Amino acid sequence: DIQLTQSPSSLSASVGDRVTITCRASHSISSYLNWYQQKPGKAPKLLIYAASSLQSGVPSRFSGSGSGTDFTLTISSLQPEDFVTYYCQQSYSSPPTFGGGTKVEIK
Amino acid sequence: QVQLQESGPGLVKPSETLSLSCTVSGGSITSYSWSWIRQTPGRGLEWIGHIYTTGSTNYNPSLKSRVTISVDTSKNQLSLKLDSVTAADTAVYYCARRIYSSGYSYWFDPWGQGTLVTVSS
Numbered sequence: 001d002i003q004l005t006q007s008p009s010s011l012s013a014s015v016g017d018r019v020t021i022t023c024r025a026s027h028s029i030s031s032y033l034n035w036y037q038q039k040p041g042k043a044p045k046l047l048i049y050a051a052s053s054l055q056s057g058v059p060s061r062f063s064g065s066g067s068g069t070d071f072t073l074t075i076s077s078l079q080p081e082d083f084v085t086y087y088c089q090q091s092y093s094s095p096p097t098f099g100g101g102t103k104v105e106i107k
Numbered sequence: 108q109v110q111l112q113e114s115g116p117g118l119v120k121p122s123e124t125l126s127l128s129c130t131v132s133g134g135s136i137t138s139y140s141w142s143w144i145r146q147t148p149g150r151g152l153e154w155i156g157h158i159y160t161t162g163s164t165n166y167n168p169s170l171k172s173r174v175t176i177s178v179d180t181s182k183n184q185l186s187l188k189l190d191s192v193t194a195a196d197t198a199v200y201y202c203a204r205r206i207y208s209s210g211y212s213y214w215f216d217p218w219g220q221g222t223l224v225t226v227s228s
Contacts, residue, residue, distance in 0.1 A: 034214040043218035050212050091213045095167045098152035
């Protein structure tokens with residue numbers, strides 16, 4: 001199975017900060033990487049697909065980049081509703097796997 | 108827009124079969140592929156399996172011997188059966204639509220709200 005390692009596992013930031021979350025794959029996965037946001041007690045919600053494509057309805061402050069083994073999710077200016085948990089997921093090989101998550105907390 | 112809602116027992120005894128349903132509204136279940144995914148604090152998000160529009164299935168090798176995913180088109184429902192459960196199967200179970208793009212590119216959207224299943228005697 002392809003392992004996805006997210007870093008950091010948690011981070012503290014303030015409203016308005018620019019934040020970057022990294023997802024590293026154990027093998028090259030081209031651009032077959034998606035990002036999800038999960039609020040407490042809710043299901044994950046798709047933010048970014050195919051590494052850099054913004055899902056419809058998702059604010060433009062979210063962006064994704066990367067290919068191969070290294071990917072990033074960037075939030076350009078943190079808003080209060082963004083202090084939740086983010087996951088990456090690869091679709092390159094079966095089984096699809098998820099990263100361990102990054103929790104963004106208020107500083 | 109498509110919405111998904113899981114349902115089923117919240118408590119299952121060890122060695123018994125976990126059975127969940129996922130009702131799809133806002134669209135035909137035959138138009139897309141569907142997945143089950145579970146989440147635990149210890150193992151995080153774990154993909155269980157897909158069922159494709161053809162009716163064929165693909166399961167996580169770690170669960171393959173115990174899992175069955177099927178579709179009831181008359182009810183627009185997806186179902187999950189997991190046999191011989193143990194405490195390790197305690198999790199929040201989600202159904203999700205699998206959106207395929209091209210090549211190996213696919214993603215899960217939307218997801219149901221999830222249902223907690225506890226395995227305990």
